[in-house]
Amino acid sequence: xxxxxxxxxxxxxxxxxxxxxxxxxxxxxxxxxxxxxxxxxxxxxxxxxxxxxxxxxxxxxxxxxxxxxxxxxxxxxxxxxxxxxxxxxxxxxxxxxxxxxxxxxxxxxxxxxxxxxxxx
Numbered sequence: 001x002x003x004x005x006x007x008x009x010x011x012x013x014x015x016x017x018x019x020x021x022x023x024x025x026x027x028x029x030x031x032x033x034x035x036x037x038x039x040x041x042x043x044x045x046x047x048x049x050x051x052x053x054x055x056x057x058x059x060x061x062x063x064x065x066x067x068x069x070x071x072x073x074x075x076x077x078x079x080x081x082x083x084x085x086x087x088x089x090x091x092x093x094x095x096x097x098x099x100x101x102x103x104x105x106x107x108x109x110x111x112x113x114x115x116x117x118x119x120x
């Protein structure tokens with residue numbers, strides 16, 4: 001009997017050569033690493049249509065809690081290269097709580113970007 005237990009994903013920055021992430025999961029990881037300390041830098045992982053809807057106040061409220069993120073687990077995901085869309089349900093652990101958050105991604109200019117963030 002095989003069981004699939006979701007693995008917790010560490011949000012410690014990895015040493016890299018500054019390449020843009022190539023998968024939806026890597027985009028989410030990079031966004032969650034950058035967002036708590038530098039929301040402006042994290043905007044690069046968002047779609048132009050999502051960025052156009054944000055202002056100084058709403059950019060700080062993209063996630064259900066603020067502060068350091070301890071980690072996250074991908075609970076389920078559905079990615080289609082044909083439709084260039086991806087939906088990934090995560091459970092994000094903040095310092096004082098955890099919350100289910102769905103990231104909807106799409107391919108824009110050859111890159112996966114976050115088009116919508118929905119707290120469940």
